[in-house]
Amino acid sequence: MQAVIPFPDISPEIFSIDIGSFTFALRWYAMAYIVGIIIGWRMAVALVRRPALWRGDAPPLPPEQVDDFVTWVILGIILGGRLGFVLFYAPGYYLSNPLQIPMIWQGGMSFHGGFIGVMLVIFGFSRKAGAAPGSVADMLVIGVPPGLLLGRIANFINAELWGLPSTLPWAVIFPGPAAQDCPLVEGPCARHPSQLYEAGLEGIVLGALLLFLALSRGWLKVPWAITGTFIAGYGAARFFVEFFRQADAQYITAANPMGYVVALGDWGLKMGQLLSLPMILAGLALLIWAHRTQTRRA
Numbered sequence: 001m002q003a004v005i006p007f008p009d010i011s012p013e014i015f016s017i018d019i020g021s022f023t024f025a026l027r028w029y030a031m032a033y034i035v036g037i038i039i040g041w042r043m044a045v046a047l048v049r050r051p052a053l054w055r056g057d058a059p060p061l062p063p064e065q066v067d068d069f070v071t072w073v074i075l076g077i078i079l080g081g082r083l084g085f086v087l088f089y090a091p092g093y094y095l096s097n098p099l100q101i102p103m104i105w106q107g108g109m110s111f112h113g114g115f116i117g118v119m120l121v122i123f124g125f126s127r128k129a130g131a132a133p134g135s136v137a138d139m140l141v142i143g144v145p146p147g148l149l150l151g152r153i154a155n156f157i158n159a160e161l162w163g164l165p166s167t168l169p170w171a172v173i174f175p176g177p178a179a180q181d182c183p184l185v186e187g188p189c190a191r192h193p194s195q196l197y198e199a200g201l202e203g204i205v206l207g208a209l210l211l212f213l214a215l216s217r218g219w220l221k222v223p224w225a226i227t228g229t230f231i232a233g234y235g236a237a238r239f240f241v242e243f244f245r246q247a248d249a250q251y252i253t254a255a256n257p258m259g260y261v262v263a264l265g266d267w268g269l270k271m272g273q274l275l276s277l278p279m280i281l282a283g284l285a286l287l288i289w290a291h292r293t294q295t296r297r298a
Helices: 028-048 063-089 091-096 111-129 133-141 144-157 194-215 225-241 271-297
Strands: 013-019 022-027 262-264 267-269
Touching: 013 028, 022 028, 028 063, 028 133, 028 144, 063 091, 063 111, 063 133, 063 271, 111 133, 111 271, 133 225, 144 194, 194 225, 225 271, 267 271
Parallel strands: none
Antiparallel strands: 013 022, 262 267
C-alpha cells in the first residue's frame, strides 16, 4: 500500500467577519504578502543602517527613505504581478473579460510579472532619489526570499499549484476534483507538494545564500552582484521545480497532457520554465558583469 500524506485540514481563511451583507475574510495568501513585505522592509532598513556593508561605506538610501521606496515596491508588485498573469497565462480570457483584470482578490498573480514591475520601480525611484540602482536592487532582493517562502506555504494551504502525481512517501492527497483527476491512478491521487519544494529552494536556500554573500563575503560592495545571484537563483529553482509541478490548466490538452508550451518531441518546456530561462541567463550575465566592473575599478 502506498504511503501518502493526507492534506492538512487548514482553512484558506484565517478569519472572516460579516458586516451586513458583506463578508470580510483575511486569507493566508494575503497575510503572506503583508508579512513578507514587512519582513523585507525591516531587512532593508537593517542593511542600510550598517554602512560598512556597502561600497564606500555609503548605503544607497537613508533609513527614512526606505519607507517611501517600499510604497513604490508594493505598487510594482501588485500592478506587475497582475498584468504579468494576464499577459503570460490567460490573455485570451482577459481580453474577452477586461473588467476582471483589476479583480486581484479573485486570484491570479505572476512572480515574473511582479519582478518586471519591481525592476521598473527600482530604476524609477533610484533616478528620483539620486541613488545607485544596483545597490538599491541589492538592498531589495535580500528581503524577497522570506516573502517567497510565506507565499508558497500559502499556496500549499490553498491547495493550489500542486505537483504531478507521485508515489513518493511524502506525496500529498490534495482535495478537489481537479487535483484528483489522475486517469492512470487507482484510488486517491497523491501529488508532489511542489509548493513546498519552491518554499524550500526559493525561500530558505536562496535566502540563506544571499545573506551569506551580503554579510560574510562583502558582496554588497559590488553593485548588482546580489541581484544577479537572486535572479539566476530564482530562475534555476523555478525551472527545476517545474519538472514536478502540474502545468497550468489552460495549457493541458488530450494531445498535450504535460502542458508544454514548447514541445521538443516527447519532452518540452512549461510556461514557468520558458519564463525562467531568460532569468537564469540574465542573472548570470549580470553577476559576471558586476564582478568584472568591480575588478576594473579596483
